[in-house]
Amino acid sequence: MSNSRAAAILTTADLAEAMRAVRTLLDIADLEGAVVDFEATIRSPDVADRIRQLLPDLSWWAQAGKEHGSSECGDDPAACVPITVHDWDHSLASAEPLIAALGPDSAAVRWDLNGWPEVPTAGLGLITRKYAYLTLSVNSRDLYQDEPSPDHTVHVHVRGDQDTARVEWLAAQVGSRFSGRVEIAPL
Template sequence: MANSYAQPILRTADLGEALRVVRQLLELADTGGLEADLEAVARTPRELERLAEVVPGADWWADGSGRPGTSREGGAAADHLPVFLSAWCRPTHLAEPFLAAAGSAPAMVRWDFNGWPAAPDIGLDRGGPRGAYITLVAHASDLELDEPADAHTVFVHVKQVEAERAPWLAAQVGLQVIGELVMAPL
């Protein structure tokens, strides 16, 4: 399992504003190989149904320590609510429908791509794919979707040795970092 380091640059109650910032960041990036990883915690049968319509065949497991039930074991996700859904390497056009389907459920979209641009004014060359992600967390305040919130947070991911790239990226879209750089397991 690889790790990146993520730093929040926007927290807002307006999902549209968060998506606008994501689009601005993607305009800076080398989006070759662009794909999206989608995750959510479905707590009700209706949330599960809406999410499954957008990402049929998503992996799932019972959410919570020691609770039995996974898609690998078979059975119905609805019998194990709440469940954590995960669908990686999906087309990016699913991001907005996925977030809409999640409703008020904690959800996350991570955009993966080939790299960040060079930042010569801070001494950084073009970044490669390791550590080149943008994550939008909806209705949670953390990357693991453990802490429910009324807001949405945009994180930029960078290599730990290039931590100064995060504030540089935030400045490119008129923002600044608003929290600490944290390890983000992938």
């Protein structure tokens, strides 16, 4: 197993601003074969119902433990909140409806990209699929919803410390700058 480094490049209370940044970064990325992964901590029955309407085969379990409810047992997630959701390999078009359905609950929506482009003028080579990810932490400042907050953070994933120039370049593309916050993200 390898890890990427998820660098926070924008934190804002304005979800629309965060989504504009995500769309800009998606326009830069190579999206061939890209998919969306979804991890969330859902605390509201209404949110659980909305997410389940979008993802009928949602993979989830009760935070109190699977014996208190899970998708494996065919339980109703709305009756088991709070729940943890880990659902993978969805179409790119699924991301925005999922984000809109979250309300105040926190999630990490990750776009698994085919690559970040070569930028010769900035001295940046091509980065391929293994380290090309983009994550929007909704109602949280971190990838794992350990820091719930009223704002949202855009993270770009790269190989390691040697890719600071790429992080700074990507941040500049959305009118922001690298915050210095980095998390290790198991892939």
